[in-house]
Amino acid sequence: MKQDPRFPNLFITDHPLIQHKLSHMREHDTSTRTFRELLKEITLLMGYEITRDLPLTTREIKTPLMTIDAPVIAGKKLAIVPILRAGIGMSDGLLNLVPSARVGHIGVYRDPATHRPVEYLVRLPDTTDRIFILCDPMVATGNSAVYAVDVLKKRGVSDEQIIFLALVAAPEGVTVFQDAHPNVKMFTAALDSHLNDHAYIVPGLGDAGDRIFGTK
Numbered sequence: 001m002k003q004d005p006r007f008p009n010l011f012i013t014d015h016p017l018i019q020h021k022l023s024h025m026r027e028h029d030t031s032t033r034t035f036r037e038l039l040k041e042i043t044l045l046m047g048y049e050i051t052r053d054l055p056l057t058t059r060e061i062k063t064p065l066m067t068i069d070a071p072v073i074a075g076k077k078l079a080i081v082p083i084l085r086a087g088i089g090m091s092d093g094l095l096n097l098v099p100s101a102r103v104g105h106i107g108v109y110r111d112p113a114t115h116r117p118v119e120y121l122v123r124l125p126d127t128t129d130r131i132f133i134l135c136d137p138m139v140a141t142g143n144s145a146v147y148a149v150d151v152l153k154k155r156g157v158s159d160e161q162i163i164f165l166a167l168v169a170a171p172e173g174v175t176v177f178q179d180a181h182p183n184v185k186m187f188t189a190a191l192d193s194h195l196n197d198h199a200y201i202v203p204g205l206g207d208a209g210d211r212i213f214g215t216k
């Protein structure tokens with residue numbers, strides 16, 4: 001896991017398999033099917049990394065030979081919350097890793113003129129004492145990510161209960177995010193160069209939602 005001195009709560013998953021798969025995703029000619037499969041595979045690998053610090057407790061179990069206090073994940077079941085639409089491409093991978101997780105949805109789209117998020121749906125599981133993994137492949141201006149964390153916090157979720165999982169982030173967006181939510185950890189596979197005049201990430205991978213779902 002790599003860090004950038006500018007962003008104390010940003011963690012870059014630099015595993016070679018993740019980086020290799022991401023490079024293929026970025027390519028202009030990669031098909032919708034391959035793009036979607038790679039995103040799922042990357043999310044599974046990233047999911048393994050980001051759940052490394054989940055708290056453990058013990059439960060008494062009987063093996064065929066004896067009774068032991070065996071390690072199990074503490075607390076309520078995890079909640080996975082994709083930011084629609086593109087986040088769905090990541091929640092599929094996470095659910096492979098944690099099949100019993102609860103799933104919430106936060107629907108926001110980015111207004112093309114203002115680049116501000118517009119909410120159209122929020123459905124969440126019970127928020128007390130639960131760890132939430134918010135996922136969205138792209139953090140461009142950072143406004144959608146900030147908005148989604150605001151939604152959780154308004155329902156009583158604390159900074160420590162939230163993990164933000166991205167695929168590609170722009171420095172501008174991470175700055176906005178860490179100014180708004182300095183104590184929320186964000187994980188990304190890449191920290192790219194900058195935003196262009198249309199607030200698209202450069203070099204980026206284009207419009208993630210369109211590439212996942214084959215829309216234009």
Ligand SMILES: O=P(O)(O)OC[C@H]1O[C@H](OP(=O)(O)OP(=O)(O)O)[C@H](O)[C@@H]1O
Pocket residue numbers: 083084085086087108109110111115117136137138139140141142143144145173199207208209210
């Ligand atoms: O950091 P920001 O500037 O807010 O941009 C990032 C947002 O833009 C994309 O979604 P989009 O609004 O295109 O919606 P979609 O997922 O439905 O395609 C992306 O999936 C993020 O949610």
Ligand SMILES: O=c1cc[nH]c(=O)[nH]1
Pocket residue numbers: 138140199200201202204205206207208209
């Ligand atoms: O580069 C970008 C910026 C916002 N949303 C995307 O899907 N890609």
